Amino acid sequence: MSGLQRGSVAVVGAAESDLGQVAPHTSPLDMMAQATLRALDDCGLKLSDIDGIFSATSQVRLSSLALAEYFRLKPNYFDGTIIGGSSFMSHVAHAQGAIQAGLCEVALITYGSTQRSVSRAAASPREYNYYETPYKPVLPASAYALAAARHMHEFGTTREQLAEVAVAARKWALMNPVAWEKEPLTVEQVLKSRMVSYPLTVRDCCLVTDGGGAIILTSAARAKTLRKKPVYVLGVGEAIGHFTISNMPNLTVTAAAESGPKAFRMAGLKPTDVDMLSLYDAFTITPILFLEDLGFCPKGEGGRFVSGGSIAPGGKLAVNTSGGGLSYCHPGMYGLLVMIEAIRQVRGECGQRQVRDCEISLAHGNGGVLSSQCTVLFGSDATL
Amino acid sequence: MPSLKEQSPLGVYLEHCKKGELAYQVCTDDNKPLFFPRVVAPVTGSANIEWRVSKGLGTVHSTTVVHAAKDQPPHNVALIDVDEGFRLMSRVEDIDPMQVRIGMRVKVRINPGDDKQPPFPVFVPIGGAK
Numbered sequence: 365m366s367g368l369q370r371g372s373v374a375v376v377g378a379a380e381s382d383l384g385q386v387a388p389h390t391s392p393l394d395m396m397a398q399a400t401l402r403a404l405d406d407c408g409l410k411l412s413d414i415d416g417i418f419s420a421t422s423q424v425r426l427s428s429l430a431l432a433e434y435f436r437l438k439p440n441y442f443d444g445t446i447i448g449g450s451s452f453m454s455h456v457a458h459a460q461g462a463i464q465a466g467l468c469e470v471a472l473i474t475y476g477s478t479q480r481s482v483s484r485a486a487a488s489p490r491e492y493n494y495y496e497t498p499y500k501p502v503l504p505a506s507a508y509a510l511a512a513a514r515h516m517h518e519f520g521t522t523r524e525q526l527a528e529v530a531v532a533a534r535k536w537a538l539m540n541p542v543a544w545e546k547e548p549l550t551v552e553q554v555l556k557s558r559m560v561s562y563p564l565t566v567r568d569c570c571l572v573t574d575g576g577g578a579i580i581l582t583s584a585a586r587a588k589t590l591r592k593k594p595v596y597v598l599g600v601g602e603a604i605g606h607f608t609i610s611n612m613p614n615l616t617v618t619a620a621a622e623s624g625p626k627a628f629r630m631a632g633l634k635p636t637d638v639d640m641l642s643l644y645d646a647f648t649i650t651p652i653l654f655l656e657d658l659g660f661c662p663k664g665e666g667g668r669f670v671s672g673g674s675i676a677p678g679g680k681l682a683v684n685t686s687g688g689g690l691s692y693c694h695p696g697m698y699g700l701l702v703m704i705e706a707i708r709q710v711r712g713e714c715g716q717r718q719v720r721d722c723e724i725s726l727a728h729g730n731g732g733v734l735s736s737q738c739t740v741l742f743g744s745d746a747t748l
Numbered sequence: 749m750p751s752l753k754e755q756s757p758l759g760v761y762l763e764h765c766k767k768g769e770l771a772y773q774v775c776t777d778d779n780k781p782l783f784f785p786r787v788v789a790p791v792t793g794s795a796n797i798e799w800r801v802s803k804g805l806g807t808v809h810s811t812t813v814v815h816a817a818k819d820q821p822p823h824n825v826a827l828i829d830v831d832e833g834f835r836l837m838s839r840v841e842d843i844d845p846m847q848v849r850i851g852m853r854v855k856v857r858i859n860p861g862d863d864k865q866p867p868f869p870v871f872v873p874i875g876g877a878k
Contacts, residue, residue, distance in 0.1 A: 494758055494866065494868075495784050495836065495837060496837045498859075498861075498865060498868045499825050499837055499838060499839050499868075500814060500816060500823060500825070501812075501814060501825045501837070502814050502816055506812050506814055506825050509812035510810040510811070510812050510825070510826075510827055511810070513810045513811055513812055513850065514809070514810040514850065517810070517850045517851075558815070559813070559815045559822075560814075560815060561812045561813065561814050561815070561825075562812055562813040562814075562815075562822075562846070563812075608837075609827070609837070610784075610827060610835060610836055610837040611784075611835075615809070615810055615827075
């Protein structure tokens with residue numbers, strides 16, 4: 365039983381850094397700092413108000429320390445939990461705990477990456493693992509390909525259904541002015557793209573961009589005094605399944621099947637209450653797995669569920685309205701940007717792609733090779 | 749528990765590989781096989797671990813074909829469920845990588861490695877390529 369209380373904290377500031385490709389010699393810390401300043405402007409707090417720092421990046425080994433130095437802050441609380449792209453959902457849970465316990469009052473969660481500028485190999489070098497490295501998988505893609513192949517085998521999921529996820533993401537991205545991709549995409553184009561690790565082509569894989577973001581959380585009481593309408597944390601759930609794909613207990617069931625129910629239980633909500641989903645789409649198979657594991661469709665039905673444009677604009681469920689990691693931005697560990705879109709949807713700030721009457725959004729983060737799964741449910745004041 | 753100053757789990761495993769064997773461990777508290785080799789069994793937390801040699805037969809659990817570079821042919825990466833009840837990453841050789849199928853029966857073959865790469869197990873289809 366979690367001691368975290370539904371709605372005890374709220375996101376008050378949220379911002380992206382510059383996205384896509386930044387100038388040479390920009391550091392990940394510069395991107396975190398830029399996003400932090402924008403998030404502070406968003407809520408009207410000052411740098412000196414921040415007394416909790418939560419960060420993770422593959423490019424700065426001790427990023428919470430580096431960031432405190434950059435800002436010359438002496439935070440009361442810091443957390444460098446790094447479990448891949450879901451780290452930041454995990455930071456939300458930990459920040460909520462810290463704020464509830466009085467360990468800090470204003471928590472900054474931030475991320476930055478220059479992986480496009482410096483190359484993926486330089487930004488997140490792979491560890492040698494005797495049990496996998498000799499077989500030369502292209503990681504993480506080959507791990508997701510193994511899960512996709514198994515899903516196809518067990519449930520009859522098709523490459524066309526995987527491609528539907530990329531096409532839907534692209535349609536949403538065309539409504540997002542800061543999205544990396546600007547041209548339409550068809551299922552046929554996805555299928556005919558360069559093969560990376562069968563059954564995944566390059567269009568089944570997330571982008572490789574620079575980017576970062578920051579969000580600021582504080583107590584529900586303090587949130588009400590700030591500039592923007594608070595976006596409350598209604599539920600959080602964290603779960604770890606495995607580290608390497610060889611050790612994933614079941615290739616077609618992720619630990620989202622644990623993190624999701626935890627978050628829903630804390631929030632007192634069910635999947636049908638959710639107005640919009642932000643699902644970490646590292647590869648086209650991942651939203652399919654998460655829709656199943658989070659309870660939006662039965663296990664094995666994910667491929668059929670996403671078919672026919674059902675998660676695209678105008679479809680039956682709004683998923684990844686930013687354009688996702690597949691078409692908007694994917695700077696390595698993308699989880700923070702996954703949440704920023706879910707926060708903005710509840711605020712009603714998404715312009716052309718705004719989901720009507722969006723009161724409850726779900727942000728789901730994935731880390732490693734389907735390894736760590738963290739779910740956050742956000743809600744407007746109407747949901748309290 | 750053996751001293752880590754004298755031998756490591758991977759060290760023992762590699763000694764088996766050099767003899768052409770695929771080795772694995774069993775926790776004798778719950779009689780469950782475990783892989784990768786460890787000094788402490790998962791779940792039980794027990795150090796009562798025995799080494800066994802597999803018969804080397806298994807089934808392809810999942811498979812992918814990696815297109816790593818333009819100047820290299822695509823290669824297979826597979827997860828193999830070994831009959832004794834453990835799974836490992838490997839590759840299936842002696843067959844077009846696109847013809848490797850989930851459910852295919854395979855048999856181990858130890859790749860001897862070289863100066864830089866220690867020996868490692870690969871698999872071949874039983875009865876040869878179809």
